[in-house]
Amino acid sequence: MRELPEMARETIVIDTDPGQDDAVALLLAFASQAELDLRAITTVAGNVPVAQTTANALRVRDLAGCDAVPVHRGAERPLVCALETAEFVCGPDGLAGSGLPAPRSAVAPGHAVDALIALLRAAPDDSVTLCPLGPLTNLAFAFRLAPEVLPKVRRIVLMGGAIGLGNITPAAEFNIHVDPHAAAIVFGCGRPIVMLGLGVTLKAIASHAQVAGLLATGNAASRCVHGMVTRPRPGGLGSDGHPMHDACVVAYLLWPELFAGRDCFLAVETGEGPLRGRTTIDWNGRLKRPANAHVVAEVEAEALFTRLFARLATLP
Numbered sequence: 001m002r003e004l005p006e007m008a009r010e011t012i013v014i015d016t017d018p019g020q021d022d023a024v025a026l027l028l029a030f031a032s033q034a035e036l037d038l039r040a041i042t043t044v045a046g047n048v049p050v051a052q053t054t055a056n057a058l059r060v061r062d063l064a065g066c067d068a069v070p071v072h073r074g075a076e077r078p079l080v081c082a083l084e085t086a087e088f089v090c091g092p093d094g095l096a097g098s099g100l101p102a103p104r105s106a107v108a109p110g111h112a113v114d115a116l117i118a119l120l121r122a123a124p125d126d127s128v129t130l131c132p133l134g135p136l137t138n139l140a141f142a143f144r145l146a147p148e149v150l151p152k153v154r155r156i157v158l159m160g161g162a163i164g165l166g167n168i169t170p171a172a173e174f175n176i177h178v179d180p181h182a183a184a185i186v187f188g189c190g191r192p193i194v195m196l197g198l199g200v201t202l203k204a205i206a207s208h209a210q211v212a213g214l215l216a217t218g219n220a221a222s223r224c225v226h227g228m229v230t231r232p233r234p235g236g237l238g239s240d241g242h243p244m245h246d247a248c249v250v251a252y253l254l255w256p257e258l259f260a261g262r263d264c265f266l267a268v269e270t271g272e273g274p275l276r277g278r279t280t281i282d283w284n285g286r287l288k289r290p291a292n293a294h295v296v297a298e299v300e301a302e303a304l305f306t307r308l309f310a311r312l313a314t315l316p
């Protein structure tokens with residue numbers, strides 16, 4: 001029997017602003033080391049200030065017991081705009097419901113942008129997948145400071161944007177709204193982009209039965225996720241449960257067959273005002289502009305969470 005070639009692991013960097021859904025994405029990545037080579041975690045201000053997103057990344061890493069993955073602290077604020085955070089959604093420390101203790105491990109030395117540039121400089125061409133789960137400030141800094149690293153980026157698989165209504169404003173999704181200038185730089189960088197926006201991530205809600213199964217599983221990671229996804233919903237954000245926006249990014253890497261979308265041209269509104277951060281997505285190709293993103297719009301949510309929660313069961 002001819003041995004099948006070992007499936008090559010995808011080299012990834014997760015840029016993140018934990019946030020509960022970031023935490024689930026990180027846990028899924030930690031539980032998927034057969035498929036994913038998570039080389040570094042870089043943090044950015046978003047859901048909460050960067051000191052807290054950094055502490056939260058360490059808290060989640062401690063839970064998974066994956067101290068070998070360095071966490072580098074990144075941008076304190078967007079490129080141009082003032083920082084806007086979202087404690088009203090994720091709680092004062094950004095991980096309401098997690099029950100996680102303070103970090104017991106330490107952040108890696110060096111700024112996240114410098115670490116990202118150094119990692120890419122040392123990598124072969126087309127070899128590193130960047131997975132931004134928050135505002136795109138760190139990636140924009142890296143691409144502007146060291147444009148020569150762009151050919152090292154295999155693809156960018158990000159959570160952000162919206163085909164329809166936004167969440168933080170009627171026009172814009174939070175990650176893009178917070179730093180629209182960074183988003184415009186990233187969407188204009190010329191590397192392959194997969195965009196998982198609200199059009200798909202708002203469908204990524206586990207069923208009550210699936211959530212209840214987390215408690216039956218009983219390990220620490222499953223209990224942590226159960227606490228986060230069963231915390232009260234803030235006012236004005238609906239009552240169907242907590243969408244696991246960012247987990248869709250890592251799930252897409254692992255199980256792309258569960259998702260569907262199309263290549264589109266899209267532009268980001270950077271002006272101040274009610275449209276700031278709007279991602280205008282040419283879903284029907286009216287503008288005849290070359291596509292700059294694969295926009296994902298559908299997900300098989302039940303299968304996603306069945307697989308995701310089974311992976312979480314393999315963690316401590």
Ligand code: RIB
Nearest residue numbers: 019133134174175245246
């Ligand atoms: O709009 C949802 C996105 O904003 C998610 O990534 C969430 O964690 C916040 O960063």
Ligand code: CA
Nearest residue numbers: 019022133134
């Ligand atoms: Ca996030």
